[in-house]
Amino acid sequence: MRIGSYAAALGSIEQGKRLEVISNNLANASTPGFKREEVRFTDFIYEETYSQMTQGSVKTTSNPLDVALVGDGYFKVQTKEGIFYTRAGNFTLNASGQLSLPNGALVLSKKNLPIKLESENVTIDEKGRIMENGNEVDQLAVVQFDPSVKMEKRGFNLFKPSQEDAKEQEANTTIVKQGSLEEANFNIVEEMTRMIDTMRAFEAYQKTFQTLHEEDRQLIRRTVTR
Amino acid sequence: MIKSLWTAATGMSAQSLNMDVIAHNLANAQTTGFKKSRANFEDLIYQTIVPPGAETSTDTKTASGIQVGTGVKAVSVQKLFSQGNFVQTENPLDLAIEGKGFFKVLRGTEEVYTRSGSFKLDADGYLCDAEGNRLQPEVSIPREAVTITIDAGGKLTALDQNGTALVTQTITIYDFPNPGGLISVGKNYFKPSDASGEAVEGTPGTDGLGTLLQGFLENSNVNVVEEMVNMIAGQRAYEANSKIIKTVDEMLHIANNVKA
Numbered sequence: 001m002r003i004g005s006y007a008a009a010l011g012s013i014e015q016g017k018r019l020e021v022i023s024n025n026l027a028n029a030s031t032p033g034f035k036r037e038e039v040r041f042t043d044f045i046y047e048e049t050y051s052q053m054t055q056g057s058v059k060t061t062s063n064p065l066d067v068a069l070v071g072d073g074y075f076k077v078q079t080k081e082g083i084f085y086t087r088a089g090n091f092t093l094n095a096s097g098q099l100s101l102p103n104g105a106l107v108l109s110k111k112n113l114p115i116k117l118e119s120e121n122v123t124i125d126e127k128g129r130i131m132e133n134g135n136e137v138d139q140l141a142v143v144q145f146d147p148s149v150k151m152e153k154r155g156f157n158l159f160k161p162s163q164e165d166a167k168e169q170e171a172n173t174t175i176v177k178q179g180s181l182e183e184a185n186f187n188i189v190e191e192m193t194r195m196i197d198t199m200r201a202f203e204a205y206q207k208t209f210q211t212l213h214e215e216d217r218q219l220i221r222r223t224v225t226r
Numbered sequence: 227m228i229k230s231l232w233t234a235a236t237g238m239s240a241q242s243l244n245m246d247v248i249a250h251n252l253a254n255a256q257t258t259g260f261k262k263s264r265a266n267f268e269d270l271i272y273q274t275i276v277p278p279g280a281e282t283s284t285d286t287k288t289a290s291g292i293q294v295g296t297g298v299k300a301v302s303v304q305k306l307f308s309q310g311n312f313v314q315t316e317n318p319l320d321l322a323i324e325g326k327g328f329f330k331v332l333r334g335t336e337e338v339y340t341r342s343g344s345f346k347l348d349a350d351g352y353l354c355d356a357e358g359n360r361l362q363p364e365v366s367i368p369r370e371a372v373t374i375t376i377d378a379g380g381k382l383t384a385l386d387q388n389g390t391a392l393v394t395q396t397i398t399i400y401d402f403p404n405p406g407g408l409i410s411v412g413k414n415y416f417k418p419s420d421a422s423g424e425a426v427e428g429t430p431g432t433d434g435l436g437t438l439l440q441g442f443l444e445n446s447n448v449n450v451v452e453e454m455v456n457m458i459a460g461q462r463a464y465e466a467n468s469k470i471i472k473t474v475d476e477m478l479h480i481a482n483n484v485k486a
Contacts, residue, residue, distance in 0.1 A: 012481070015477075016227030016230075016477070017227075017292075017294065019227055019230050019470070019473065019474065019477070020227065020229050020230045020233065020294050021294060021295070022230075022470070023229075023230035023233040023234045023237070023297075023467075023470040023474075024233050024269070024294065024295030024296065024297060025295075026234065026237055026463070026466045026467050026470055027233050027234060027236050027237030027240065027269075027295075027297040027298040027467060028237070028267070028269050028295070028297075028298045029237070029241075029459075029462075029463035029466065029467075030240065030241065030244055030265075030267050030298075030459070030460065030463055031267040031268055031269055031298055032266075032267070034269060037293070037294075037295060040290075047292065048276070048290045048291060048292055049290060049291070049292050049293050049294065050290040061264075062308060063264075063306050063308065088268070090266050090304075092302075092304060092404065092406045092407075093403060093404040093406065093407075094403075094404055094407070094421065095403055095404055095407060095420060095421050095422060095423035096403065096423065097403040097404065097423070102266040102268075102301045102302040102304060103268060103301045103302075118434060119326060119401075119434055120307065120326075120405070120406075121325075121326065121434070133434075150278050150290050152272075152274075152278055152291075152293065153269065153272045153293055153295065154271075154272065155268070155269055155270050155271035155272055155295070156268045156269070156271075156301075157268040157269060162277075162278040162290075162291075188462055188463060188466045191466065192466055192469060195469065195470060195473055196473075198473075199473050199476060199477055202477050202480065203477075203480050206480050206481060206483075206484050209484055210484055213484075213485075
């Protein structure tokens with residue numbers, strides 16, 4: 001077999017992987033704060049995935065504990081496995097009145113402590129300051145990383161910087177919007193287009209493979225009959 | 227590629243749950259004291275095939291590696307306790323809570339909580355809800371009572387025809403640290419759970435509790451238009467996930483036909 005056959009096989013494997021990434025994006029069409037994954041082919045045999053961190057559209061829910069981030073940055077949460085970062089602002093209160101994600105991760109304040117609230121009826125301003133009956137009780141931690149820091153997905157709507165020593169800093173320009181949720185940052189139609197593109201590319205590689213195979217066959221046939 | 231099939235399946239089952247929740251909300255668009263729910267989703271664990279920062283050759287490192295996600299899961303169906311609209315009924319025993327709080331009623335031997343305040347009197351003169359379960363703590367109205375007034379602070383006064391007070395009693399309401407964690411048991415009732423925390427008793431209008439409104443009922447907090455929009459979005463996402471399955475099927479078909 002010629003090298004072309006292997007190249008075509010590799011090409012189809014890569015397109016298969018790309019489809020896996022697209023299907024994960026589409027499966028998360030209703031996941032708040034979800035960031036779409038993209039596959040990048042740097043050269044023929046080398047590929048990598050990355051999360052596209054663009055802003056998702058902000059949907060109004062009128063629920064006081066739903067908060068969306070407009071701009072760069074993350075909320076900081078504490079889980080049993082340590083501190084993680086998230087863009088999903090569908091917060092709720094746990095049985096002890098602490099602000100948490102639906103999966104139980106505790107939302108941290110600027111002082112790196114869990115936030116305890118009396119009730120859901122709070123006002124959260126653009127800086128993430130939480131007001132109960134007009135008194136400021138706490139402030140949400142909203143942090144960002146240097147653009148060079150790559151964020152790794154951990155599932156459960158959580159992110160973690162891939163470098164251990166990455167330094168977080170306050171996201172001063174980011175706006176916290178109460179009563180809203182950030183939706184997944186892709187539109188279904190675009191993702192479907194990528195899916196069709198993937199399938200056609202896959203088909204093309206298979207056709208290349210078939211053509212090479214056919215050429216070989218004819219070559220063998222002619223050599224034998226001569 | 228086969229993984230995509232399962233990933234798309236998680237997407238379809240998530241959207242199907244989403245649709246179930248929306249359907250239940252819409253079905254209860256006119257139920258007194260009903261609180262809408264919302265399905266919360268999160269992405270599943272990622273398979274790291276090449277970790278970010280792995281060495282690709284002696285002097286280059288990957289900038290982001292290869293992470294492939296495995297789909298989505300529903301993490302919770304959260305009840306949203308926003309205020310419903312008030313409907314005036316002019317029935318003196320109809321009560322609406324303006325703000326936080328629940329009425330407690332005794333169902334059999336079990337204490338359950340509700341926002342639905344359409345009370346009436348049972349055969350023995352006790353305040354009970356539409357199901358005939360008595361409001362807790364029990365309130366008894368004597369037969370001679372002609373007018374019953376309940377003020378914002380929950381103070382109930384029953385007067386006879388001469389205007390003399392026969393009974394004065396305070397209706398207390400209850401609140402939870404996390405109402406979103408309550409368990410719905412149907413018939414507008416909620417039960418506390420480990421996630422909701424213990425019920426805290428209080429007088430209406432104190433400690434952040436809501437006030438009572440006599441002659442009104444609280445309508446469902448479902449916004450029909452909002453649910454319709456969510457339904458359309460959910461249907462499209464479901465469709466997109468089903469297309470992934472179809473695409474994988476076609477690709478596998480192509481692969482199987484390479485050898486003609």
